[in-house]
Ligand code: 0X9
């Protein structure tokens with residue numbers, strides 16, 4: 001059983017997804033493949049009616065960023081259970097299909113629970129090295145390896161031997177490509193730093209529609225700040241934080257042609273960092289919820 005105010009284990013999250021899908025008319029649970037160590041990766045789709053535009057959330061691709069899966073399962077739970085009682089939820093599900101990959105790096109996530117709390121990467125073996133894992137946010141196949149990543153398997157930003165060498169990134173890629181023309185937003189949910197980051201990440205170059213992404217990001221950050229007064233910075237990824245190629249946001253935009261691609265860096269700004277106390281799960285969820293409602297509403301009105 002998951003506890004929405006705890007950082008839950010992988011199996012509990014998958015059981016929650018199964019139970020949620022079983023008891024929710026608007027939900028569908030989809031298998032997207034297995035991880036390197038054989039864990040079943042799932043995407044839950046939540047939406048009323050058929051064939052609507054989609055919004056995709058990739059959570060927990062970095063193992064140690066526990067707040068990301070925690071916020072995502074809270075969002076899933078609210079969307080899946082409040083359609084009849086909450087007018088916001090009804091609007092959200094009548095307008096869009098919401099797709100969540102709540103734990104996008106299952107092996108790494110479990111390893112942070114059992115062995116090394118601050119593990120970041122996948123857990124695959126690297127040929128010629130005793131160091132394990134690839135940074136799954138340097139492994140995507142758009143301008144892969146061009147900047148801000150390492151060819152050293154022992155590095156925390158190891159790009160991997162090839163783009164999509166990792167089963168986890170390839171599974172998500174294949175799922176998204178099957179429905180890319182319907183997906184309006186791809187959000188990669190991380191911690192920490194409190195940012196809405198806009199492509200490109202591989203270089204300080206700007207996409208031609210950057211202003212559209214900035215505007216929608218500002219809508220999200222403004223709504224978010226209203227809830228608990230927490231400030232998120234909205235801006236260009238590489239300009240704000242330096243260039244990092246092979247991240248999923250760039251692939252979503254450049255490789256899958258999804259207009260609204262973001263990397264969301266959740267709480268905090270570094271006081272606790274990755275070790276965010278569990279009593280911040282609920283307020284982080286509440287403010288992110290407000291941002292998602294506002295952004296979906298903005299998309300619905302303007303795009
Ligand atoms: O480095 C990453 O993959 C992300 N940050 S994290 O601390 N969650 O690992 C995104 C960084 C985004 N961007 C740039 N450095 N451009």
Ligand code: ZN
Nearest residue numbers: 062065190191
């Ligand atoms: Zn991250």
